[in-house]
Amino acid sequence: MNTIFDAYTKILTEELKPALGCTEPVAIAFASASAAKALGTSFTSITVKCSGNVVKNVKSVTVPNSGGMKGIEAAALLGALGGNASLHLEVLSTVTDEIRNKVKEIVNSGICKVILAEDIPGLYISVTAENGSDSATAVLKECHDELYSLSKNGKLIINNGTKENSDDNLDELRKLLNLKDILSYAKNVEIDEIRKPLKRQVELNRAIAEEGLRKNYGCSIGKTLKKLYDWDDVRIRARAYASAGSDARMSGCSLPVVINSGSGNQGLTVSLPVVEYGEYLRSTE
Known part of the structure; x- marks a missing residue:
């Protein structure tokens, strides 16, 4: 039982994470900040490819810490220009007035292109930052705050959803979940x-x-x-x-x-x- 309880505590701790604002625009900002960081230089264009479910959820909500801006373009540009990818779902907490004003100036300039990812259900976000012949791409898949992959100029930096700073495979731990043990855990965990x-x-x-x-x-x-x-x-x-x-x-x-x-x-x-x-x-x- 201790093994199960330890697993449940790790799952619970992993699940109960702070996020700034609606998770879909923040996930776009996180992917965008990750791509911009991997690019290593200023970008000249950003391309965001999202599943329909992400587009639906981002369309009408206000991007957090944006000064009232909405939409995929605003989320991506705020993340790329002022976000801190290491903060994951709190990526936009570092955005300043200077960055907000800059994004307001360029959000409708066409520097950020949005593409619908056809026939991809659920959560899928791909953000590519480019400057000349250099490009970096960050992909999120079925998870808002962990990179499924990250690459620069076609070379993989993170592959296949490798989770940074994690000692346990949470997908394997989740296989231990069942109603009887969840109730026992809730009643008896210290x-x-x-x-x-x-x-x-x-x-x-x-x-x-x-x-x-x-x-x-x-x-x-x-x-x-x-x-x-x-x-x-x-x-x-x-x-x-x-x-x-x-x-x-x-x-x-x-x-x-x-x-x-x-x-x-x-x-x-x-x-x-x-x-x-x-x-x-x-x-x-």
């Missing part, structure tokens, strides 16, 4: 084993929810629930906090969210109602 990722999840997700309740983001669903319904009803608060967090992150709020299964909205949905009910019941940590 809280100190998982305190760090869960504490971060509670603190970061609650912070962006509070932000969504304070200001007007998106459809302001969280604020509307608070205004029109009984705030003393824990069921209303549970809905409102999750909604407010989503309102904020989908509208470009610069606060991070701890994701679940690659999704920030899922991360908010599975955590904030539980936190609200826990406080209502005066549960222990």
Whole structure:
């Protein structure tokens, strides 16, 4: 059982990662920052090739830390010019006013070309940065924040989804997952084993929810629930906090969210109602 519990702790720690904004535009920025870094020089053009599902998810959301910009081109250019690829899903946290202004100037210039990846389901992003005869390409496939491949001038730097800084094959560990052991793990794991990722999840997700309740983001669903319904009803608060967090992150709020299964909205949905009910019941940590 210890082996299974150790595996589950590693999976949980890997899954509960902070991400800045909607994960699809951030994934594009991460790939773009990776390609630009591998190119090693300033780029003259960027080509982004995405699956239809990525295009759909990026189309209308505000790119985080962008000053209100939307779309694939904005995400790619912000990542390439001002992103820090080593920060993965927080890649755009390093973007400055200077970079934002530069991207606003060139986003519609044609320097970034977007292509639909035909007949490729799910998550697929390929970003190529070019300068003369030199080019570098970063590819994400079925994972928002780990490179499937990275190459420069046709020479592979990272191949076949090799995960950097990882001692375990998480795909193999996930094969141990089953409902009976998940329930046993949830009931019996020592809280100190998982305190760090869960504490971060509670603190970061609650912070962006509070932000969504304070200001007007998106459809302001969280604020509307608070205004029109009984705030003393824990069921209303549970809905409102999750909604407010989503309102904020989908509208470009610069606060991070701890994701679940690659999704920030899922991360908010599975955590904030539980936190609200826990406080209502005066549960222990």
